[in-house]
Amino acid sequence: MNRALRALIVIDVQESFRVRPLWAQTLNPGVAEPVNRLVSLARAAGDLVVWVLHTEPGSGTPFDPESGHVRLLEELNEPLPGEPVLRKTSHNAFTTTNLQQILTTHGVTELRVCGIRAEQCVETTTRVGSDLGYDMTFVGDATSTDPLGPFSAADILERTEAVLRDRFARIATVAELEAEAGRTPGAAAEVAASAT
Template identity: 75%
Template sequence: MSRALIVIDVQESFRARPDWERIANPGIADPVNRLVRLARARGERVVWVLHSEPGSGGVFDPVLGHVRPLDGLVAALPDEPVVHKTSHNAFTTTDLQRRLTAEGVTELVVCGIRTEQCVETTARVGSDLGYRIVFVTDATTTEPIGPLSAEAIVERTEAVLRDRFARIATVAELAAEAAPSPV
């Protein structure tokens, strides 16, 4: 089985929004960096996904300069694709599925910003396309929506994905799985 890490929307556009101070984990770059290092050490594909809204005049409009990886995130290596999407999931408006199919990828590890929106939607679409999905909740973040706290949103997202669309994991669990077995 071939695995790819999909880093979704961990970009400066979110920090440029007025509600960034409401984000549950402003240090999201740290767990994502751990996943990237883990994937690279295992020889797995890393794909960077950035949300873009060309011509919108907002923080996701590429001409404003915010559609770039979040400061503090490890840099993409030259052979790691950076995919620009204009829909909530990372598949519909990109060539992501073609790339993954060409490389024989069968399992996706997903992380990023907006736990319940772009990350969850990518997990669901990926599952529908036949990929095994690992949703790394502690390498996602979101902000409260209406009466729901960020924690409640994360809990709901885990509940609706678990054993239906994805395996729920933590960064530490994936690191432990990757550790060499004692002899």
């Protein structure tokens, strides 16, 4: 088994959100593009990629597996063999899955997180991961959310980054991570696209 010190956790980037009326107001309807760039960057570095889907069995909602919508957005890169696809029923990606066991088996100590519902599942996973001792990076521009009450989606993302910054996680952009890896921003996604 390959050991990776770092993992990318892609949280709830799934069709369940796109079929809801709120999708028209989502902060980043093109979230699949920056997520694909992160996935390509992770694969090029030999990092583990873990895909997480939120499920609510028996709810009759788009998150009910019976709805047929609990699947990755069609624009996303397909998971490769060996990349776990987990299904959770809690807000964070740890409590109702074997994520921590997978990370321990792979020797992972650092996590990058992105996904849908910045202030809910992505933030909660970031906080739990930090409490478990992982070095966390929250990638804001590969994350989306919806308006909530009087707050715009952009306000919610800004607030989420503010409360996580330097307490629970480093805040980074996809371009910053690409630059750190010595890649031109967007180059990882271009290489992946040309390989398909």
